[in-house]
Amino acid sequence: QSLTEIKKRGKLIVGxxxxxxxxxxxxxxxxxxxxxxxxxxxxxxxxxxxxxxxNLPFDSLIPALLQGKIDLIIAGMTITEERAKVVDFSKPYFEANQAIVVRKDGKFEPKKLEELVGKKVAVQLGTTGDLVVSEINGVQVVRFQKFTDAFLELQNGRVDAVVLDEAPAKAYVKKFPKFLISTVVDTGETYGIAVKKGNKELLNFVNQTLDILKSSGTYNKLIQKWFE
Ligand code: ARG
Structure with missing residues (x-):
């Protein structure tokens, strides 16, 4: 998947x-x-x-990239040390933290992660939310491939909370007024676009494009389009 190959193929394949x-x-x-x-x-x-x-399950994106089935991962993917061992990340293009989402019935509004002990908590398999919650002893972690399913379980009362990145948490809460964000946990994450390790040409192209999007104002327009 050199740039030449992508151009010859006539399409860029993004997972x-x-x-x-x-x-x-x-x-x-x-x-x-x-x-x-x-x-x-x-x-x-x-x-x-x-x-x-x-479209793939989140935890299949890196394997698909390694197998050459996709050229890039663009999936709100946090740049982590673990992942950076197997893929190369672009410059950070977004900052994120984790949020705890609960039902708005006033029964359970945790203000920190430790309050999730003894509770059933839904996450997306293989995400940083999964990692953060799985590190706490005594939390019953329920892992889903789709956030839509995790929120169905929250709605049905089968889990007590969903932990996920703040911006998507806000989007789900907006869509389902029965939910609220009880707290945001400062995890200081940044998102990057992933390319196959060593694919310098494609990585440089992605980084250059990110620079151009920022300097031309397109990046800010996209922020306004999707975040207001
Ligand atoms: N930022 C989190 C992570 O990298 C969650 C990303 C989930 N993205 C998605 N498209 N489902 O683990």
Missing amino acids: TEPTFPPFEFVDEKNQVVGFDMDIANELAKRLGVKLEIV
Whole structure:
């Protein structure tokens, strides 16, 4: 997947997991849209190729990249040391923290992670939210592939909380007024676009494009489009 190969193929193949609004989600027209997908479109446009989006479970994205099934991961993916051992990340393009989402019935409004001990907590398999919650002894962690399923369980009362990144947490709470964010845990994460390790050419192209999007004001326009 050198740039030449991508151009020859005529399409850029981006892997994502689309239950993560406003970064990537399925809209009324059944299209995967969002902040990340607009960045993906910009990348494809600047390469002069089409964009193909491949939806996968979040924990299958890195394996798919390693196997060469996708060129890039754009999925609100936090740059972590563990992941950076197996993939290369672009410059950070977004800052994030984890949020605890609960039902708005006033019965359980944890203000810190430790209060999740003894509770059932839903996360997305393989995310940083999964890691953070799994580190605390005594939490019953229930892992889902889709955040939409995690929130169904919260709605049904089968779990006590969902832990996920703050911006998607806000988007879900907006959609389901029965939920609220009881607290935000400062995890100081940053998102990066992942390429196969050693794919310098593609990585440089992604980094250059991110720079251009920022300096041209496009990045800020996308922030306004998806976050207000
Ligand atoms: N930022 C978190 C992580 O990297 C969650 C990302 C989930 N993204 C998604 N598209 N489902 O682990």
